Amino acid sequence: MKFVIVALAFMFFSITILAADKYESANNAMFNGDYQKALELYTEVMKGGKQDADIYYRRGMAYLYLNQFDKALADFNLVIDKDKKNPDAHNNRGLCHSYMGNVDMAFDDFSVAIKLDPKFAQAYINRGSALVSKGEFDKAIVDFDQAVKIDPKNPELYLQRAGLYYYLGDYAKSVENYDKTMELGLINSKIYFNRGNSHFKNGAPTKAISDLTKAIELDSTDIEALMNRAYIHHFMGDSINADADKAKAEEIKYAKYTPVEDLKFVTYSNAGKDFFMDLPEGWNLIESDTSGGMINFFITPEDISIESEAMLIGVTVGIMKDMSSKYEVKSESDILDFWKGSLDYSNEDMQEYTVQWQRHQEWNQHGTLLNLSTVQADQNYLRFNMYEYAIAWGDNLIFVYFQAPEDTFGYYRKVYDRALQTIKIGENYKLD
Incomplete structure (x- = not known):
């Protein structure tokens, strides 16, 4: 009998170690962007007995990244049932509601997240986006501004505010925020592309072409950048470069297709x-x-x-x-x-x-x-x-x-x- 008890204790210890290994592997998979593997491993750990708020939160994140919003929502509901004062869970449940078209419920969750953590900059951005969906643009700007005030060195916040101003038709402020984004070190082809569009809408076609050219230099397969630059060339009366950009865009677009013949x-x-x-x-x-x-x-x-x-x-x-x-x-x-x-x-x-x-x-x-x-x-x-x-x-x-x-x-x-x-x-x- 004593031997059996020791054996059972050893088995329990082994299972605990295995579960911990799977948990760590799941976390590594999340970090590396393999969300499907992370989801499967978190589920296995849960079957082994781990049922706390942390594991549901992590699996909910995996579901969220996989765009399985209904399942993510269910997991975040369980997290909040276990830990009602978790601002991250409220924020992410708000994202689920938002992606599922439940704007009012999303707004409520983002508001709770902000109440629980008044320094939660991304929750302000998310609530501001919900306000845009509700047509309450002045309030949305207040939330975006508050996010930047909380974390003024975060280029992602300026990037998102730049998009808001573009949406609202304030192209000068959109350009200013893209400038600040890049000044803080966040630079890629899409930011050049978006700032180029803002420049054009703001009446600066030469600057727009410059930014779109940089976008194309960073991503030579960017069909949208080529087509937008073609449009601006045409707008400026440069049909030769416009036609060249269109031809290049068509070549890229159909390169992946087998010729019909x-x-x-x-x-x-x-x-x-x-x-x-x-x-x-x-x-x-x-x-x-x-x-x-x-x-x-x-x-x-x-x-x-x-x-x-x-x-x-x-x-x-x-x-x-x-x-x-x-x-x-x-x-x-x-x-x-x-x-x-x-x-x-x-x-x-x-x-x-x-x-x-x-x-x-x-x-x-x-x-x-x-x-x-x-x-x-x-x-x-x-x-x-x-x-x-x-x-x-x-x-x-x-x-x-x-x-x-x-x-x-x-x-x-x-x-x-x-x-x-x-x-x-x-x-x-x-x-x-």
Whole structure:
């Protein structure tokens, strides 16, 4: 019996050492930016019995860095339950609320953090950002100023205040704060880029070009800096340098893509063999539920679940059969008019829906309509360019949407132009 007790004591000691090793390894992983590994190790330590506020706080930080805000929020809630006077936990819970769109709750947490630690400069910055979201700009400036007053040698605070002034349209003060940021030793390509934009907005295009040039020297692949410098060159009447910057930006943008002429195209079709089209090998065909009577499927290079994720790049195909039995259409011309009306209706809530051009043409003696359009849901979403293609095939409407974010559409348009030439309709739609 005595031997067993000693053995158990030894086992407990070993487990404690192992847990401590994992805890230290988790901390090292956090320090090195390997947040997934840190998360896994903290969870293992917790399973070993460590359940104090510290371990939940550290795991919450790992979740926060991994953008898993709901799980981070749950951990910070537990920290605050165990230690209500922890200003860091309130600040980080406020960040979770902020990222999840709960601005009022974020504001409350940042305020508690400040009350618990009146010298918490970053909490003032965070609360100021929440005030910006609430439209209370004067109060936001007060909080940003207080942060700088608390920690006047911290360049990060001037950097964030520079961004606030740019947002508010006070470009002179934005430049002043970027100057102070760099004076305190924080210098990188993005700061030159942002100060360059502030200079331009403040009426100093020459200084803007100088800063954007420094940004490009530090990061020669910065497409935004090249495009902004091109815009300013054009603004100043220097079309030669503007065109050179645009060409360089395009070269960088598409360097990661395989030239379209080198791609292997294969034929894709849905299970019912209703529609055929050639696209690059390796894309995924995803079929939707057809119980509603409409055939709908997607072909995309992305590995996504259509039910829960939005497709950024790819093709949507839809087939509506027996149109005259469901809608007031009597001819192929009526079907195309119906489609145009449905586009207007479905896009009326978009921030932007612009048809750049529209082409009416016949295909295999049937009417078709092709739009090149730009679409953006609102300012928080990407702008997309799209080919919107409709075929009136007897009493059926076949529509095909080819889409990509605006900044990559130049490449995918070449893919889609080729795909358009390969469309075939299934034998079951053959008309007399």
